[in-house]
Amino acid sequence: MKSLLAACTVLFVAVLPAPTFANPYEMQLANGLRVIVKEDNRAPTAVHMVWYRAGSMDEKDGTSGVAHVLEHLMFKGTKNLKSGEFNKLVAEAGGRDNAFTSRDFTAYFQIVPKAALPEMMKLEADRMTNLKLDAKEFAAEIKVVMEERRLRTDDNPHGLVYEALNSAMFQAHPYRRPIIGWMDDLENMSWQDARDWYRKWYAPNNAYVVVAGDVDHREIFRLAKKYYGPAKAHALPERKPQNEPEQKGIRRVSVKAPAKLPYLAMAWKAPRLEDVNKDRDPYALNVLASVLDGHDASRFSKNLVRGTRVAQSAGAGYDGTLRGEASFIVDGQPAEGKTIVELEAALRAEIKRIQDEGVSTEELTRVKTQSIAAQIYKRDSLMAQAMEIGGTEAAGQSWRDIDTLLEKLKSVTAEEVQAVAKKYFTDDTLTIAVLDPQALEPGQPKKPSGAVRH
């Protein structure tokens, strides 16, 4: 085992770009926009992304979901383009495009043959400042967003549980609001709400561009100056911390929805990564999540799904690289014939065992091997590389920290993993949300009892 890891380590040091090496490259325009370029010439393609540091956490009560609604509206017209032209031009260039909104940011991307890159930069720069919003476009698009909410949340029992979990665990912090927004807020949103959001947050000094692909960074910097340079910086709204007060006691919520299997999600408050070099606990929590559920041989799969067979599925996750409050989430479905109470006890017992007995050297080694391999495999995907850069930046770290993050993860000791298991997994900071499955038949509101054909 040891010799294998040694072989890996040598291999990777040789292949991974060192932190000091110049690729990726970064520059900043006078208007504050930062441009990060990762050169990768394996194929004649490129990914172009614009990340705005404005997500659902920056919204106010009453207009939840507006960050995401604006994301949809960014594909409508600008002063220079008719509605729908953006998608059309990307498609004609042989490209694909989309966008996504998170709690922390909103990001837009195009994946294109490299020759189309200048046009993509021109298009993104255009809609950074020239978006045209009106009541008519808004009226159709808000309906689309409501359909999206029905699909993702209202008819999705696990989506409902996740929404309930967040709104129970956070009372002050804006993570309590769903990214897609409450349906009532969507129904009462106006096109001016979206316009106000755009005016406030869409500015070069609140954005960064990530380009990955078969490009020369000097050429990208030149194009960035040309297209993004004219955008004017403006003052951003004040961001209040909105820190969550200390939780003092367990919280439990339940959601009834049509389903067969119950579902359980447990969330403990956890620290976020603040200082890449000095912090230790976030790295140890990452390793803990991986020991529990990082791979096929991790404890949840081995002990709960395959071993005692108490779980149909079981997972653990921790993300400390975010702007807001972090949490450590454990979830699962009981196997048929088992109850949610038995599942909760089994999940808790796995954490207790680590609190009492710690983790083995073999387990630590496995976590490290996985993360090293993942770094290499990531290089087979341009999008994965661009996402890694963009995501790290969104959380307030730098792409320059990416290798440090990996090194720090590798430096975590068994004692540190046991220590964070003891420190953060107390009932006082725990929120539990469960799905209470409802049989379909009694819930039928409407007439037909069987298949009706015509």
Next chain:
Amino acid sequence: MRTLIVLALSALTSSLALAGVKIDHWIAPTGAKVYFIETRVLPILDVQIDFAAGGVFAPAGKSGVAGLTQGLLEAGAGDMDEEKIAGRLVDIGARLSGGADSDRASIRVRTLSNKTEREAALELLRAVASAPTFPQSVLEREKGRSIAAIREAETRPDAIAAKRFAAAIYPGHPYGDSPSVDSVTAITREDLVAFHRQHYGAKGAIVSIIGDVSRAEAEAIAMHLTEALPAGGAALVPPAVKLPQRETIKLPHPAVQSHIHIGLPAIRRSDADYFPLLVGNYTLGGGGFVSRLMKEVREKRGYAYSVYSYFSPRKLEGPFEIGLQTKRDQVGDALKVVDEVLTDYIAKGPTAKELAAAKKNMVDGQALRMDSNAKLLGYLSAIGFYDLPLSYLDDFPARVNAVTAAQVKAAFARHVKAENLVTVVVAAD
């Protein structure tokens, strides 16, 4: 040292360049067909083995046997139990994956190409493909998990709609079967052993290899992976697909949104109309935001978040399908729009402008579909499994550009007939 090596890397030319991806092909002494691309930029290797071992070959009443056989390959092999297999994979950072669809079962491994890791990973792949033990106890557990998942799916409008749609467009044909509580309950260990023995033979297996190995190494890998496979039975031919009669099926569900599928069995992968339908569907509902369905249903009217159409060619007639979800009280309006779009498109085909735009996206965008080892591995296995020419990727632009509007119209008329279209609506009023 680091700097030198990285500089050397960046000096490499585009080895996954669009034109000139070189695919090697040979028949291994075991009878397996091998497809290989050598690319040394990344220190990784991907290997996939495909078998004609999909759900279509399940014995009557045993739907689910193909998925369970594939899924349980990792449940024990040779003298290793499932924990040993999982542990070894994790220790070398390798990833084993795969699945079974209607036609084929696949198993693939991604590993570091360094000799130690590579050899260990390939040894595991060989063991699980050739010598699975299908332990009774693991089978019982996985049957239980499958049944629980089936019961759960029976509560979900999306899953209910997909299952009913498949059954309705393939009446009496195994393409229409989905695993049920009864069929999974009926599956025994002997069924898995027999299915593996029959369908996982070397003759007919496709081995796809891409990455950091030489041709000589690839030859040895293909041989090693297939020499211990079971003898395999004679290739089975599934029954012919019969077209369904036009009908609308409505199923109750309390969801706030209805799930709608419209379609029919449409095209074999070997059909000469493949390119006209592929190009033609881009304009109808395959081209994302620029398709007619997206414009009419979503952009103009806000009826749906997702609306699409696709052809999914198989060995036999694979489905054509239009799908969308919409608030339940506007199902009638949404269906009317979809019907108008489809009817108009079948009658008139694409405009010259639409056809040109479709071709431009598909030809210029080909690079995007080939820019990683993982994507190219998918092409290798498809070329092998569906007997496509080795020049498939090189020919693609010319084949797309050769399509005419008249061909699109004629192909839709042949393959998407109104009298055979089935509509399934779940959560219908």
